[in-house]
Amino acid sequence: MDAILKVSGLAKTFVLRQPRDTVIEVLRDISFAVFPGECLVLSGPSGTGKSTLLRILYGNYLASGGSIRLRQETGWIELAGADPRCVLAARRHTLGYVSQFLRVIPRVTALDVIMEPALLRGYAKEVAQAKAEALLVRLDIPEKLWSLAPGTFSGGEQQRINIARSFMVFWPVLLLDEPTASLDGKNRQIVLELIEEAKAAGSAIVGIFHDAHARDAVASRLLYMKDEKERAHVT
Protein backbone atom coordinates (compact mmCIF):
# COMPACT_ATOMS: atom_id res chain seq x y z
CA MET A 1 0.00 0.00 0.00
CA ASP A 2 1.12 3.54 -0.64
CA ALA A 3 2.25 5.78 2.22
CA ILE A 4 -0.13 8.47 3.42
CA LEU A 5 2.45 10.76 5.00
CA LYS A 6 5.97 11.37 3.71
CA VAL A 7 8.38 13.53 5.66
CA SER A 8 11.75 14.39 4.25
CA GLY A 9 14.61 16.55 5.41
CA LEU A 10 12.47 18.12 8.10
CA ALA A 11 14.21 20.70 10.29
CA LYS A 12 13.09 22.90 13.14
CA THR A 13 15.01 25.68 14.81
CA PHE A 14 13.39 28.04 17.26
CA VAL A 15 14.73 31.57 17.08
CA LEU A 16 13.59 33.36 20.19
CA ARG A 17 13.95 37.09 20.71
CA GLN A 18 12.33 37.03 24.13
CA PRO A 19 13.60 37.39 26.80
CA ARG A 20 16.98 37.29 25.01
CA ASP A 21 18.24 36.04 21.68
CA THR A 22 18.28 32.26 21.72
CA VAL A 23 18.56 29.74 18.93
CA ILE A 24 17.37 26.22 19.67
CA GLU A 25 18.04 23.65 16.99
CA VAL A 26 15.59 20.89 17.76
CA LEU A 27 15.13 18.83 14.59
CA ARG A 28 17.50 18.24 11.71
CA ASP A 29 17.07 16.19 8.58
CA ILE A 30 14.22 13.99 9.77
CA SER A 31 12.81 11.68 7.11
CA PHE A 32 10.23 8.93 7.36
CA ALA A 33 7.01 7.67 5.81
CA VAL A 34 3.88 6.39 7.50
CA PHE A 35 1.49 3.86 6.03
CA PRO A 36 -2.21 3.29 6.65
CA GLY A 37 -2.86 0.76 9.41
CA GLU A 38 0.43 1.19 11.25
CA CYS A 39 1.55 3.04 14.34
CA LEU A 40 4.89 4.81 14.25
CA VAL A 41 6.07 5.62 17.76
CA LEU A 42 8.40 8.55 18.37
CA SER A 43 10.75 7.68 21.19
CA GLY A 44 13.79 9.20 22.81
CA PRO A 45 14.79 11.26 25.83
CA SER A 46 12.92 14.29 27.04
CA GLY A 47 13.59 17.42 25.02
CA THR A 48 14.61 15.69 21.80
CA GLY A 49 11.70 17.18 19.91
CA LYS A 50 9.05 14.47 19.83
CA SER A 51 6.17 16.83 20.61
CA THR A 52 7.68 19.46 18.35
CA LEU A 53 7.67 17.01 15.45
CA LEU A 54 4.05 16.07 16.07
CA ARG A 55 3.02 19.72 16.24
CA ILE A 56 4.77 20.46 12.96
CA LEU A 57 2.89 17.61 11.30
CA TYR A 58 -0.35 19.18 12.55
CA GLY A 59 0.62 22.65 11.31
CA ASN A 60 0.74 24.03 14.84
CA TYR A 61 4.47 24.78 14.54
CA LEU A 62 6.13 25.90 11.32
CA ALA A 63 8.82 23.72 9.79
CA SER A 64 12.13 25.55 9.29
CA GLY A 65 12.96 23.35 6.34
CA GLY A 66 12.05 20.15 4.57
CA SER A 67 8.86 18.71 3.24
CA ILE A 68 5.71 17.11 4.67
CA ARG A 69 3.56 15.48 2.04
CA LEU A 70 0.10 14.28 2.92
CA ARG A 71 -2.09 12.12 0.74
CA GLN A 72 -5.71 13.23 0.81
CA GLU A 73 -8.75 12.06 -1.11
CA THR A 74 -7.99 14.73 -3.67
CA GLY A 75 -4.30 13.91 -4.04
CA TRP A 76 -1.00 14.80 -2.40
CA ILE A 77 -0.52 18.15 -0.74
CA GLU A 78 2.55 19.83 0.73
CA LEU A 79 1.93 20.87 4.33
CA ALA A 80 5.23 22.65 4.96
CA GLY A 81 4.53 26.26 4.11
CA ALA A 82 0.89 25.59 3.22
CA ASP A 83 -1.58 28.43 3.64
CA PRO A 84 -3.95 28.38 6.65
CA ARG A 85 -7.01 27.33 4.65
CA CYS A 86 -5.20 24.31 3.32
CA VAL A 87 -4.04 23.29 6.81
CA LEU A 88 -7.54 23.78 8.22
CA ALA A 89 -9.05 21.64 5.47
CA ALA A 90 -6.50 18.90 6.17
CA ARG A 91 -7.36 19.11 9.88
CA ARG A 92 -11.02 18.78 9.19
CA HIS A 93 -10.79 15.73 6.98
CA THR A 94 -7.45 14.02 7.35
CA LEU A 95 -5.35 14.99 10.36
CA GLY A 96 -6.50 14.19 13.88
CA TYR A 97 -4.46 15.29 16.89
CA VAL A 98 -4.73 14.41 20.56
CA SER A 99 -2.78 16.72 22.81
CA GLN A 100 -1.89 15.82 26.33
CA PHE A 101 -4.30 18.36 27.72
CA LEU A 102 -7.81 19.31 26.79
CA ARG A 103 -8.29 22.94 25.85
CA VAL A 104 -11.45 23.80 27.71
CA ILE A 105 -13.91 26.20 26.13
CA PRO A 106 -16.17 27.96 28.63
CA ARG A 107 -19.81 26.84 28.60
CA VAL A 108 -19.36 24.05 26.05
CA THR A 109 -20.49 20.71 27.49
CA ALA A 110 -18.47 17.48 27.42
CA LEU A 111 -20.96 15.95 25.01
CA ASP A 112 -20.70 18.91 22.62
CA VAL A 113 -16.90 18.89 22.80
CA ILE A 114 -16.90 15.24 21.77
CA MET A 115 -19.51 15.56 19.04
CA GLU A 116 -17.86 18.53 17.34
CA PRO A 117 -15.53 16.71 14.89
CA ALA A 118 -18.45 14.59 13.71
CA LEU A 119 -20.77 17.57 13.27
CA LEU A 120 -18.07 19.39 11.32
CA ARG A 121 -18.00 16.47 8.94
CA GLY A 122 -21.74 16.60 8.54
CA TYR A 123 -22.93 13.72 10.74
CA ALA A 124 -26.58 13.99 11.71
CA LYS A 125 -26.90 15.24 15.29
CA GLU A 126 -28.58 12.04 16.59
CA VAL A 127 -25.93 9.84 15.02
CA ALA A 128 -23.13 11.96 16.50
CA GLN A 129 -24.77 11.97 19.90
CA ALA A 130 -25.29 8.21 19.98
CA LYS A 131 -21.68 7.64 19.07
CA ALA A 132 -20.42 10.19 21.63
CA GLU A 133 -22.47 8.59 24.37
CA ALA A 134 -21.16 5.15 23.52
CA LEU A 135 -17.59 6.48 23.81
CA LEU A 136 -18.36 8.20 27.13
CA VAL A 137 -19.71 4.93 28.50
CA ARG A 138 -16.74 3.01 27.21
CA LEU A 139 -14.32 5.49 28.77
CA ASP A 140 -16.21 5.27 32.04
CA ILE A 141 -17.26 8.92 32.34
CA PRO A 142 -20.21 9.17 34.77
CA GLU A 143 -23.39 10.22 33.00
CA LYS A 144 -23.93 13.18 35.31
CA LEU A 145 -20.82 14.82 33.85
CA TRP A 146 -21.89 14.60 30.20
CA SER A 147 -23.82 17.82 30.13
CA LEU A 148 -21.29 19.85 32.13
CA ALA A 149 -18.43 21.91 30.74
CA PRO A 150 -15.20 19.97 31.42
CA GLY A 151 -13.49 22.97 33.07
CA THR A 152 -14.04 21.48 36.52
CA PHE A 153 -13.22 17.85 35.60
CA SER A 154 -10.18 16.01 36.95
CA GLY A 155 -7.06 15.72 34.79
CA GLY A 156 -7.84 12.12 33.89
CA GLU A 157 -11.47 12.90 33.07
CA GLN A 158 -10.45 15.80 30.84
CA GLN A 159 -7.98 13.58 29.07
CA ARG A 160 -10.66 10.96 28.44
CA ILE A 161 -12.97 13.64 27.00
CA ASN A 162 -10.11 14.62 24.73
CA ILE A 163 -9.65 11.03 23.64
CA ALA A 164 -13.35 10.42 23.07
CA ARG A 165 -13.39 13.52 20.86
CA SER A 166 -10.53 12.22 18.77
CA PHE A 167 -12.03 8.80 18.24
CA MET A 168 -15.42 10.12 17.13
CA VAL A 169 -14.53 10.01 13.45
CA PHE A 170 -12.10 8.12 11.30
CA TRP A 171 -8.81 9.97 10.84
CA PRO A 172 -6.62 8.89 7.93
CA VAL A 173 -3.70 10.24 9.99
CA LEU A 174 -3.91 10.39 13.77
CA LEU A 175 -1.27 12.16 15.88
CA LEU A 176 -1.16 11.20 19.56
CA ASP A 177 0.96 13.03 22.14
CA GLU A 178 1.01 10.89 25.27
CA PRO A 179 -2.69 10.07 25.17
CA THR A 180 -2.45 7.71 28.14
CA ALA A 181 -0.33 9.91 30.38
CA SER A 182 -2.83 10.85 33.07
CA LEU A 183 -4.95 7.68 32.99
CA ASP A 184 -5.23 4.74 35.38
CA GLY A 185 -4.52 1.17 34.24
CA LYS A 186 -8.08 0.33 33.26
CA ASN A 187 -8.64 3.43 31.18
CA ARG A 188 -5.21 3.16 29.62
CA GLN A 189 -6.21 -0.29 28.41
CA ILE A 190 -9.37 1.08 26.83
CA VAL A 191 -7.40 3.75 25.00
CA LEU A 192 -4.98 1.13 23.70
CA GLU A 193 -7.98 -0.82 22.38
CA LEU A 194 -9.29 2.30 20.63
CA ILE A 195 -5.90 2.78 19.02
CA GLU A 196 -5.85 -0.83 17.83
CA GLU A 197 -9.32 -0.40 16.35
CA ALA A 198 -8.25 2.76 14.53
CA LYS A 199 -5.24 0.91 13.10
CA ALA A 200 -7.45 -1.95 11.99
CA ALA A 201 -9.75 0.56 10.28
CA GLY A 202 -6.75 1.90 8.34
CA SER A 203 -5.59 4.95 10.32
CA ALA A 204 -1.92 5.82 10.08
CA ILE A 205 -0.89 6.70 13.61
CA VAL A 206 2.10 8.69 14.81
CA GLY A 207 2.33 8.65 18.58
CA ILE A 208 4.39 9.43 21.65
CA PHE A 209 4.05 7.07 24.64
CA HIS A 210 6.27 7.43 27.67
CA ASP A 211 4.85 4.28 29.19
CA ALA A 212 6.83 1.29 27.86
CA HIS A 213 3.90 -1.07 28.18
CA ALA A 214 1.67 1.15 26.05
CA ARG A 215 4.44 1.66 23.53
CA ASP A 216 5.08 -2.05 23.13
CA ALA A 217 1.38 -2.73 22.82
CA VAL A 218 0.70 -0.38 19.90
CA ALA A 219 3.99 0.32 18.09
CA SER A 220 4.49 -1.04 14.60
CA ARG A 221 7.81 0.78 14.26
CA LEU A 222 9.91 3.18 16.32
CA LEU A 223 11.46 6.45 15.28
CA TYR A 224 14.23 6.93 17.78
CA MET A 225 15.14 10.54 18.35
CA LYS A 226 18.58 10.95 19.80
CA ASP A 227 20.00 13.66 21.96
CA GLU A 228 22.92 15.94 21.09
CA LYS A 229 21.70 16.59 17.61
CA GLU A 230 22.47 13.09 16.43
CA ARG A 231 20.23 12.18 13.60
CA ALA A 232 17.01 10.39 14.23
CA HIS A 233 16.64 7.10 12.47
CA VAL A 234 13.87 4.64 11.90
CA THR A 235 14.33 1.11 13.20
Next chain:
Amino acid sequence: MNVRLRDAQPGAASQLEVPARALSGEKARPLLQVDDVCRLFGPEQGCQEVSFTLYPGEVLGLVGESGSGKSTLLSTLSGRLPPDRGRVRYRDGADWLDLYAAGEGRRRALLRTQWGFVEQNPRDGLRMSVSAGANIGERLMAQGARHYGRLRQCALEWLRHVEIDAARIDDTPETFSGGMRQRLQIARNLVSGPRLVFMDEPTGGLDVSVQARILDLLRNLVREFDLSVILVTHDLAVARLLADRLMVMRRSRIVESGLTDQILDDPQHPYTQLLVSSILQV
Protein backbone atom coordinates in the same frame (compact mmCIF):
# COMPACT_ATOMS: atom_id res chain seq x y z
CA MET B 1 -24.54 19.89 -3.94
CA ASN B 2 -22.95 16.58 -4.76
CA VAL B 3 -23.11 13.76 -2.26
CA ARG B 4 -19.96 11.91 -1.39
CA LEU B 5 -18.50 10.08 1.53
CA ARG B 6 -15.60 11.73 3.25
CA ASP B 7 -14.11 8.57 4.64
CA ALA B 8 -13.21 6.06 2.01
CA GLN B 9 -12.27 3.35 4.50
CA PRO B 10 -13.94 0.11 5.43
CA GLY B 11 -14.66 1.15 9.06
CA ALA B 12 -18.09 1.72 10.49
CA ALA B 13 -18.06 5.51 10.36
CA SER B 14 -18.26 5.98 6.63
CA GLN B 15 -21.76 4.65 6.11
CA LEU B 16 -23.13 7.06 8.68
CA GLU B 17 -21.76 10.20 7.16
CA VAL B 18 -23.84 12.66 5.29
CA PRO B 19 -22.23 15.19 2.97
CA ALA B 20 -20.31 18.00 4.62
CA ARG B 21 -21.72 21.47 4.20
CA ALA B 22 -21.07 22.84 0.75
CA LEU B 23 -17.36 23.22 0.16
CA SER B 24 -18.30 23.82 -3.41
CA GLY B 25 -17.41 26.60 -5.82
CA GLU B 26 -18.93 29.36 -3.70
CA LYS B 27 -16.66 28.68 -0.73
CA ALA B 28 -13.58 28.46 -2.89
CA ARG B 29 -14.05 32.00 -4.20
CA PRO B 30 -12.80 35.01 -2.24
CA LEU B 31 -15.33 37.28 -0.57
CA LEU B 32 -13.13 40.25 0.12
CA GLN B 33 -9.96 41.26 -1.66
CA VAL B 34 -7.76 43.93 -0.08
CA ASP B 35 -4.89 45.41 -2.07
CA ASP B 36 -2.23 47.61 -0.55
CA VAL B 37 -4.57 49.66 1.59
CA CYS B 38 -3.15 52.71 3.33
CA ARG B 39 -4.72 55.28 5.64
CA LEU B 40 -2.36 57.34 7.73
CA PHE B 41 -2.96 60.14 10.22
CA GLY B 42 0.74 60.57 10.84
CA PRO B 43 3.92 58.51 10.45
CA GLU B 44 3.00 54.91 11.38
CA GLN B 45 -0.33 56.13 12.74
CA GLY B 46 -3.13 54.28 11.02
CA CYS B 47 -2.61 51.43 8.58
CA GLN B 48 -0.45 50.86 5.53
CA GLU B 49 0.71 48.17 3.09
CA VAL B 50 -2.21 45.92 3.99
CA SER B 51 -3.16 43.24 1.50
CA PHE B 52 -5.07 40.02 2.11
CA THR B 53 -7.91 37.85 0.87
CA LEU B 54 -10.88 36.71 2.94
CA TYR B 55 -12.93 33.64 2.02
CA PRO B 56 -16.55 32.83 2.86
CA GLY B 57 -16.95 31.39 6.35
CA GLU B 58 -13.53 32.55 7.52
CA VAL B 59 -12.94 34.31 10.81
CA LEU B 60 -9.94 36.61 10.64
CA GLY B 61 -8.59 38.09 13.86
CA LEU B 62 -6.69 41.39 13.98
CA VAL B 63 -4.44 41.66 17.03
CA GLY B 64 -1.78 44.11 18.15
CA GLU B 65 -0.98 46.75 20.71
CA SER B 66 -3.05 49.84 21.39
CA GLY B 67 -2.58 52.44 18.67
CA SER B 68 -1.22 49.94 16.13
CA GLY B 69 -4.04 50.79 13.71
CA LYS B 70 -6.53 47.95 14.12
CA SER B 71 -9.64 50.14 14.33
CA THR B 72 -8.41 52.34 11.50
CA LEU B 73 -7.96 49.30 9.29
CA LEU B 74 -11.35 47.93 10.26
CA SER B 75 -13.03 51.23 9.38
CA THR B 76 -11.26 51.30 6.05
CA LEU B 77 -12.27 47.73 5.25
CA SER B 78 -15.87 48.25 6.24
CA GLY B 79 -16.59 51.24 4.06
CA ARG B 80 -16.47 53.87 6.80
CA LEU B 81 -13.13 55.47 6.15
CA PRO B 82 -11.77 55.99 2.63
CA PRO B 83 -8.15 54.89 2.25
CA ASP B 84 -5.44 57.29 1.06
CA ARG B 85 -4.68 54.64 -1.52
CA GLY B 86 -5.29 50.99 -2.21
CA ARG B 87 -8.43 49.09 -2.96
CA VAL B 88 -11.06 47.07 -1.11
CA ARG B 89 -13.19 44.84 -3.28
CA TYR B 90 -16.18 42.77 -2.23
CA ARG B 91 -17.73 39.98 -4.24
CA ASP B 92 -21.48 40.31 -4.46
CA GLY B 93 -22.56 37.13 -6.19
CA ALA B 94 -20.81 37.17 -9.54
CA ASP B 95 -19.89 40.89 -9.37
CA TRP B 96 -16.84 42.45 -7.81
CA LEU B 97 -17.64 45.73 -6.15
CA ASP B 98 -14.85 48.25 -5.64
CA LEU B 99 -15.94 49.65 -2.29
CA TYR B 100 -14.76 53.23 -2.60
CA ALA B 101 -15.27 53.52 -6.35
CA ALA B 102 -18.91 52.52 -5.90
CA GLY B 103 -21.46 55.20 -5.14
CA GLU B 104 -22.42 56.15 -1.60
CA GLY B 105 -25.86 54.59 -2.07
CA ARG B 106 -24.53 51.21 -3.07
CA ARG B 107 -22.05 51.22 -0.20
CA ARG B 108 -24.74 52.09 2.35
CA ALA B 109 -27.07 49.42 1.02
CA LEU B 110 -24.31 46.89 1.39
CA LEU B 111 -23.63 47.95 4.97
CA ARG B 112 -27.30 47.61 5.85
CA THR B 113 -27.89 44.23 4.28
CA GLN B 114 -24.94 42.01 3.46
CA TRP B 115 -22.60 43.43 6.07
CA GLY B 116 -22.78 43.96 9.79
CA PHE B 117 -20.72 45.98 12.23
CA VAL B 118 -20.61 45.17 15.92
CA GLU B 119 -19.27 48.12 17.88
CA GLN B 120 -17.25 47.79 21.05
CA ASN B 121 -19.69 50.07 22.83
CA PRO B 122 -23.25 48.84 22.22
CA ARG B 123 -24.48 52.43 22.63
CA ASP B 124 -22.84 53.20 19.29
CA GLY B 125 -24.50 50.30 17.53
CA LEU B 126 -27.98 50.39 19.05
CA ARG B 127 -30.79 52.88 19.13
CA MET B 128 -31.04 53.28 22.84
CA SER B 129 -34.46 54.91 22.99
CA VAL B 130 -36.47 52.39 20.98
CA SER B 131 -37.52 48.89 22.02
CA ALA B 132 -35.37 45.78 21.63
CA GLY B 133 -37.85 44.49 19.08
CA ALA B 134 -37.62 47.67 17.00
CA ASN B 135 -33.82 47.53 17.17
CA ILE B 136 -33.88 44.07 15.68
CA GLY B 137 -36.55 44.93 13.10
CA GLU B 138 -34.84 48.03 11.76
CA ARG B 139 -32.68 46.38 9.14
CA LEU B 140 -35.58 44.30 7.90
CA MET B 141 -37.75 47.38 7.57
CA ALA B 142 -34.98 49.14 5.70
CA GLN B 143 -35.12 46.20 3.32
CA GLY B 144 -38.83 46.71 2.83
CA ALA B 145 -40.42 44.39 5.40
CA ARG B 146 -43.65 45.92 6.65
CA HIS B 147 -45.74 43.09 8.04
CA TYR B 148 -45.91 43.79 11.79
CA GLY B 149 -46.62 40.23 12.86
CA ARG B 150 -43.74 38.83 10.86
CA LEU B 151 -41.30 41.48 12.09
CA ARG B 152 -42.27 40.69 15.66
CA GLN B 153 -41.92 36.96 15.04
CA CYS B 154 -38.47 37.52 13.65
CA ALA B 155 -37.48 39.71 16.59
CA LEU B 156 -38.62 37.02 19.01
CA GLU B 157 -36.65 34.41 17.17
CA TRP B 158 -33.50 36.53 17.32
CA LEU B 159 -33.96 37.31 20.98
CA ARG B 160 -33.95 33.56 21.49
CA HIS B 161 -30.80 33.14 19.37
CA VAL B 162 -28.95 35.62 21.57
CA GLU B 163 -30.50 34.31 24.77
CA ILE B 164 -32.54 37.33 25.77
CA ASP B 165 -35.85 36.64 27.50
CA ALA B 166 -38.71 37.17 25.01
CA ALA B 167 -40.56 39.16 27.68
CA ARG B 168 -38.01 41.98 27.22
CA ILE B 169 -39.00 42.60 23.59
CA ASP B 170 -40.76 45.90 24.32
CA ASP B 171 -38.12 47.22 26.72
CA THR B 172 -35.49 49.66 25.54
CA PRO B 173 -31.80 48.72 25.71
CA GLU B 174 -31.45 51.52 28.25
CA THR B 175 -32.87 49.02 30.77
CA PHE B 176 -30.49 46.19 29.71
CA SER B 177 -27.20 45.10 31.25
CA GLY B 178 -23.96 45.58 29.27
CA GLY B 179 -23.89 41.93 28.22
CA MET B 180 -27.53 41.99 27.11
CA ARG B 181 -26.95 45.15 25.10
CA GLN B 182 -24.04 43.51 23.34
CA ARG B 183 -26.15 40.47 22.55
CA LEU B 184 -28.92 42.70 21.26
CA GLN B 185 -26.45 44.49 19.04
CA ILE B 186 -25.36 41.15 17.64
CA ALA B 187 -28.98 40.19 16.92
CA ARG B 188 -29.63 43.56 15.28
CA ASN B 189 -26.72 42.94 12.94
CA LEU B 190 -27.36 39.32 12.11
CA VAL B 191 -31.09 39.53 11.48
CA SER B 192 -30.61 40.57 7.86
CA GLY B 193 -28.50 37.49 7.15
CA PRO B 194 -25.21 39.29 6.46
CA ARG B 195 -22.31 37.43 4.87
CA LEU B 196 -19.58 39.55 6.40
CA VAL B 197 -19.50 40.99 9.90
CA PHE B 198 -16.93 43.38 11.34
CA MET B 199 -16.39 43.43 15.07
CA ASP B 200 -14.27 45.85 17.06
CA GLU B 201 -13.51 44.40 20.51
CA PRO B 202 -17.00 42.87 20.87
CA THR B 203 -16.31 41.73 24.43
CA GLY B 204 -14.10 44.64 25.40
CA GLY B 205 -16.10 46.39 28.08
CA LEU B 206 -17.62 43.31 29.70
CA ASP B 207 -16.59 41.30 32.71
CA VAL B 208 -15.19 37.84 32.27
CA SER B 209 -18.27 35.69 32.93
CA VAL B 210 -20.37 37.82 30.57
CA GLN B 211 -17.59 37.63 27.98
CA ALA B 212 -17.60 33.83 28.01
CA ARG B 213 -21.29 33.78 27.21
CA ILE B 214 -20.94 36.18 24.30
CA LEU B 215 -17.96 34.32 22.92
CA ASP B 216 -19.81 31.03 23.05
CA LEU B 217 -22.75 32.67 21.33
CA LEU B 218 -20.59 34.20 18.60
CA ARG B 219 -18.80 30.92 18.06
CA ASN B 220 -22.09 29.14 17.45
CA LEU B 221 -23.61 31.86 15.29
CA VAL B 222 -20.54 32.01 13.08
CA ARG B 223 -20.91 28.30 12.40
CA GLU B 224 -24.66 28.19 12.10
CA PHE B 225 -24.86 31.05 9.63
CA ASP B 226 -21.50 30.42 7.98
CA LEU B 227 -20.44 34.03 8.58
CA SER B 228 -17.21 35.63 7.50
CA VAL B 229 -15.89 37.80 10.28
CA ILE B 230 -13.11 40.32 10.69
CA LEU B 231 -12.57 40.68 14.39
CA VAL B 232 -10.40 43.21 16.20
CA THR B 233 -9.32 42.15 19.65
CA HIS B 234 -6.43 42.74 21.99
CA ASP B 235 -7.37 39.60 23.89
CA LEU B 236 -5.43 36.63 22.53
CA ALA B 237 -7.71 34.15 24.29
CA VAL B 238 -10.64 35.61 22.36
CA ALA B 239 -8.61 35.37 19.17
CA ARG B 240 -7.76 31.73 19.93
CA LEU B 241 -11.38 30.88 20.50
CA LEU B 242 -12.93 32.60 17.51
CA ALA B 243 -10.40 33.20 14.76
CA ASP B 244 -9.26 30.77 12.07
CA ARG B 245 -6.30 32.95 11.29
CA LEU B 246 -4.64 36.06 12.63
CA MET B 247 -2.94 39.16 11.38
CA VAL B 248 -0.63 40.82 13.88
CA MET B 249 -0.40 44.60 13.59
CA ARG B 250 2.31 46.85 14.83
CA ARG B 251 2.85 50.53 14.09
CA SER B 252 0.40 50.52 11.18
CA ARG B 253 1.78 47.42 9.45
CA ILE B 254 0.96 43.70 9.44
CA VAL B 255 4.08 42.08 10.83
CA GLU B 256 2.94 38.47 10.81
CA SER B 257 -0.06 36.46 9.69
CA GLY B 258 -1.06 32.82 9.70
CA LEU B 259 -3.11 30.09 11.32
CA THR B 260 -4.29 31.24 14.75
CA ASP B 261 -2.80 28.46 16.86
CA GLN B 262 0.46 28.57 14.92
CA ILE B 263 0.84 32.31 15.48
CA LEU B 264 0.14 31.92 19.20
CA ASP B 265 2.22 28.77 19.80
CA ASP B 266 5.13 29.32 17.41
CA PRO B 267 5.30 33.05 16.74
CA GLN B 268 8.05 34.07 14.32
CA HIS B 269 8.23 37.84 14.51
CA PRO B 270 9.97 39.32 17.56
CA TYR B 271 6.98 41.56 18.23
CA THR B 272 4.54 38.62 18.14
CA GLN B 273 6.84 36.71 20.48
CA LEU B 274 6.72 39.64 22.88
CA LEU B 275 2.94 39.88 22.57
CA VAL B 276 2.43 36.18 23.23
CA SER B 277 4.97 35.94 26.03
CA SER B 278 3.61 38.92 27.90
CA ILE B 279 0.41 37.13 28.80
CA LEU B 280 0.17 34.16 31.12
CA GLN B 281 -1.45 31.48 29.02
CA VAL B 282 -3.86 31.40 26.11
